[in-house]
Amino acid sequence: MPKISTKNINAWFGKTRALRGISLDVPEKQVVAIIGPSGCGKSTFLRSLNRMHEVAGGTIEGKVLLDGEDAYALDPVVLRRRVGMVFQKPNPFPTMSVFDNVAAGLRLNGVRDKKRLAEVVEKSLRHAALWDEVKDSLDKSGVSLSGGQQQRLCIARTLAVNPEVILMDEPASALDPIATARIEELIHELKKEFTIVIVTHNMQQAARVSDFTAFLYLGELIEYDATTKLFTTPGNKQTEDYITGRFG
């Protein structure tokens, strides 16, 4: 059974239609990349998976299944703990320390036990490949880190609540090549335990990190296939034009 499966979802911003009948299965513990030209609905698709689309005032139709169950029947709070999200721009909480940023989700869950918090924070930071860089400055403000460190901090924050799925919206687009490479390595590691859906503008990145790739164009799913297949022998002319850089 796919971890996440969407059935014919349509999404709107007021009268603007951002998604047109998207059906797609995300297999468990795999990385699915979403590619497509700007404005084609990549973020909207991602945000419809954890009901963040509604937060921006959008509406949605169709079904999203998580482990075969209707995700929209769940309390959004519960859904978002199971389906975590990393944003394009690193957004640590500015008034919180590194430690508190990572612990924020746990505290929301009511975890107060100091020892337990410290354990989870360390584990999450190690997992996000940030521990060695910040272990001596856990009390420093989260925003005092470099951009790449901030993004890994945000990943650690997401990991700390132990989600099943991680959604990433262009997580490396604000970072330099070295920081980007670290995030990509990290995705390889995380795949062992989590299901990942990543939006990216960067085709090489999609090819490097993902097992499956979906190509969206003007709100429609044009092609969805194994990444190696989609990038070597695309089944659709528009996909081919896009990945060879002829438009977009």
Next chain:
Amino acid sequence: MNIGDWLFKNLTRLFAVLVLAIVALMAWEMIRGSGASIGEFGWGFLTSSEWDPVQDLYGALPFIYGTVVSSLIALAIALPLSLGSAIFLSEIAPRWIEGPVAFMVELLAAIPSIVYGLWGMFVLVPWLRASVEPVISKNLGFIPLFRGAPYGFGMLAAGIILAIMILPIITSISRDVLRAIPGTQREAALALGATKWESTRIILASGKSGFLGATLLGLGRAVGETMAVTMVIGNRPEISLSLFDPGYSMASVIANEFAEATTEMYTSALIEIALVLFVVTLVLNAFARFIVWSVTKTSGGSR
């Protein structure tokens, strides 16, 4: 350099310097004018509660007390209300409510203070005297704050009027502070599985120092407010623990007595009160502006 640019640059610089010069001149004039009183009473002026023009004895404590207490009452009332409405407007209310309500709150700031004063005299004070103060003193009279005869005119009336007057500034600055916090912060919290309330709490933590700045600006305004307070505070230079009793404020005593100050020492004492008021409001406002400025400048998720 272009002659127009040169002219523009130096003209604006001149005006900027002029503003500073005016402030400095005011300070200097007050220091000079209060020389006699400073020489006669020294620091004791600030701690003495004697105010006796007949014997030419002057102490500012009752006025300082009145200003401080009425301003604190105002803050105690206005702060929860303003923060509440700022949070409601920026975090909860839909657009179509936010606009009109915010507009009306800001309209409150445009009402002349004499109008507040009149309303205070003819509506608030009688209401306090007839309905509010008797009930409070009957039930809570064992607390010294609420003991004594219900005059209507007094600290409480002044505090309430001031609360209404500083509500708009605290609300609108707090709202600006909240709006300066990027939406990505809210989304970060929600995506972690925070409820609306929890995400708002995280947002509020980010705005903390901004709210402090807004509060101090409100306080600065309350401290300097003259007309409306003079009309309802009762104008008696006494220090009484009861909030129902009449008092006096620094601004009010200057407004009331300056024209009838007959001796040189009397005038000088009033000018010294003005000097104290000037310094307090200047420091308060500078501090508040600095906090608000540093918050709206640096808030944001990433550098």
